[in-house]
Amino acid sequence: MTKMLATSEQQAIAKAFLAARSAKTPLTDYPGAMPQALDEAYAIQDSAIALDGRSIGGWKVGRIADDLVARYGGNRIAGPIFTDEIIDAADGDVPAMPVYGAGFAAAEAEVLLRFGDVDTRDYDIVSIRDAIAEVRTGIEIASSPFPGINQHGPAVTASDYGNNKGLVLGPPIAGWRDADLIAMPVEFRIDGERIGAATMEAMLDGPFGSALFLTRVLRARGIAIAPGTWVSAGAITGVHEIRPGQSAEALFDGKIRVSCTITG
Template identity: 75%
Template sequence: MIDMGAASEQESIARTFVAARATGAALAAYPGKMPETLAEAYRIQDVAIARDGRRVGGWKVGRIAPELTQAYGDNRIAGPIFIDEIAEDDATMPVFAGGFAAAEAEVLLRFGDVGDGDHDIETVRDCIEEVRTGIEIASSPFAEINGHGPAVTASDYGNNKGLVLGPPIANWRERDLIAMPVEFRIDGVLVGAASMAAMLDGPFGSALFLIRILRARGIAIAPGTCVSAGAITGVHDIRPGQRAEALFDGQIRVGCTIAAA
């Protein structure tokens, strides 16, 4: 039986977030009863995607803190990335000036044909056509989006506001991506350095997770869909006027300038 009260609440939350994102307005408080489960969060997200009307060109995947995975029943969350917010290297990327804003160095996977079969950490590689460097722009009208647990984060598009596509990683099938060093700078200052070894089971684990969660939600993965596989060096606060730059393997650069939405 459908809980009409809960459905109405989810509709109201989704409507408020979509309107705030369309106008660039900040939200001083969460616009309703905060979701307590990922199932509730994805219902809000699904309503918002439908109301938004833009085409989804990719998905961001974010990690759930280890101490929260048991309570939420998963170790990652997902959120849509709209096609009009996917930009090339050196783009200007908007954020919500009165809300939450951050930038993250990420590896981007581009799906080919996923098919209907089951995959594991090895066979999922056959579904990937390209691996690129990139930067995820994490931003929400609600400044405390990451302060109330992963369900709240997931409910507003997973806290995504865009994706910067950097150069591809050549010969990625033969390379040890997990060991690749990554650095992140804001206005030229080093703010994070790490490798993908810190990313649970790495970017291909993120691809596996996304296939599973989208199938459960009845969402098809079209060929060409991007996956922003998760923060490598951390989630780095950023503000309009600043420049973000990621350096992969000491030689592959991708950057963007931040502006107010």
């Protein structure tokens, strides 16, 4: 991937998404020419980040479907998670997480990695663990004012903050350096009904692979990773659409719970 400066049209798309997010109004149509490549999507995303002005406390990583990997030249995308939309619920709190009720909204069970110091080395899937300070359970809130955000390919998804609207930090995973995270069972419930169950075996090279991907894609974009930055490593049980008024709960290893309610 090469870093691309936003064109005037791409800047206009970024402004339209920011305006819709700020006003909490839906976008019936994509506000411009849809990006066809990830460098175009990240140009829009970078422009929106600069215009937004809020501090970034983490990044979400999402998977690109296998049949689209060749076209887009990779298997993951990234989007910013702003500090003011990261809620710590490690003590069992059940925060209310807002979504765009007339747009797209979903919740996902995810493993969350917190970066320590990220140096300039060329990390691999083993050494990236040296850059991780903590691993937690959590729920990513995916939401966009554009209802079709996930229907037009990963570049469109990436262009609007990767379809992120917040992050719930659940309890930590004790002994994560020695734990078999890949085999850990994870369940997801909406309004108490189990709608998804899986392990991380289907997550490409797992959560540490997501962290490795993120270091590389952010370096290519000239974005530094500050200590304390979170990585929401990817949906484990699926992308579960959700509506205001509903509740979500993720259960990790049969004993670690993290929950939230959804507001409009």
